[in-house]
Amino acid sequence: MFKPTLLAAVTAAFFLTACDRREKTASVPAIQIHHDTAELATLIPEGAARTDKPFANSSGDFQFAVVGDRTGGLRPGVFARAMDQLNWLQPEFVLSVGDHIEGYKKDEAEIARQWDEVADLIDNLQMPYFHVVGNHDISNEIMRDYWRQRLGRDYYHFVYRNVLFLALNTEDPPTASNKKAALKKLDVSMEQYKRTVQLLQGNLDEAREFFAAEPKLGQIAEVLRGQDRVTISDAQLAYVQKALEENPRVRWTFVLMHKPAWKYESPEFEQLETMLESRPYTVLAGHYHYYEFQQRNGRDYIQLGTTGGSQKMQPQGPGTMDHLMWISMTDGGPQIANIEMAGLHDRRGPQSH
Incomplete structure (x- = not known):
């Protein structure tokens, strides 16, 4: 990123002054040069339509x-x-x-x-x-x-x-995982497998209650726990x-x-x-x-x-x-x-x- 030097600033000022002398009717905008980038973040005109909250740009963010x-x-x-x-x-x-x-x-x-x-x-x-x-x-x-x-x-x-x-x-x-072979021995349906996986993703205490009520799901859970540690x-x-x-x-x-x-x-x-x-x-x-x-x-x-x-x-x-x-x-x-x-x-x- 280009950063103006003092020489560049003087040259720019000289050039603008010369232009102003040659053509008095020309509208030449003011040039502001900031050496501290922090100044740019706080260069807000008075009366700007904004709320008074601070900028969310803390140095540690x-x-x-x-x-x-x-x-x-x-x-x-x-x-x-x-x-x-x-x-x-x-x-x-x-x-x-x-x-x-x-x-x-x-x-x-x-x-x-x-x-x-x-x-x-x-x-x-x-x-x-x-x-x-x-x-x-x-x-x-x-x-x-x-x-x-x-x-x-x-x-x-x-x-x-x-x-x-x-x-x-x-x-x-x-x-090592032998999950497929172990589940095959249990004769597990896809729906039973999916349901067990979903239960294991949730609250473990609640899952244990389901497994107690549905022993087949509990058996699947034991296999999954044994293979997925x-x-x-x-x-x-x-x-x-x-x-x-x-x-x-x-x-x-x-x-x-x-x-x-x-x-x-x-x-x-x-x-x-x-x-x-x-x-x-x-x-x-x-x-x-x-x-x-x-x-x-x-x-x-x-x-x-x-x-x-x-x-x-x-x-x-x-x-x-x-x-x-x-x-x-x-x-x-x-x-x-x-x-x-x-x-x-x-x-x-x-x-x-």
């Missing part, structure tokens, strides 16, 4: 976005459109809650092909993108090794403008503990994970919550492809919807949506908005397809 599951039943084109939409919105960075590829493979060539595909889409972003591990991303040790070679750590943290971000791995270590290693817990100890006075902490660990019987996650209890924090997860907000321990726990993942197995309600989460970090804490992708358009407005 920033905006970032979070995307939901891309896979677990990929719907082509949705995630690619999300990358375009994020460029329109211009967040400072983008976070994920996992499940970038379909995965569940041991063929390294196929694993690489799937990561190449999503990497090409993410490369269209004009700002940083932070990966979080999903069960489809790391479903075995081969995929975990590939993640580490290609992307780096599978759990990590960073601090931005005195806000701590913890990116956790709920597949630590990966757990949250695993957090002692090494990861020690890492989180150290990250928290090293950042005791951050103004907020965001915890990102794929599986909503608070919906699982996970002693490790309970330990993590104990570590967090003395600070303000927000937890963001995905996995179930259905948006759900709840408060736990006086904090916000949010399960994101999809950004391209399947919506077939989810309850068809208001939480069934492709969306981008938009978070504005303010002095008073985060302001969270959800933008449904179907309602977000560029400068051309809605287009027919």
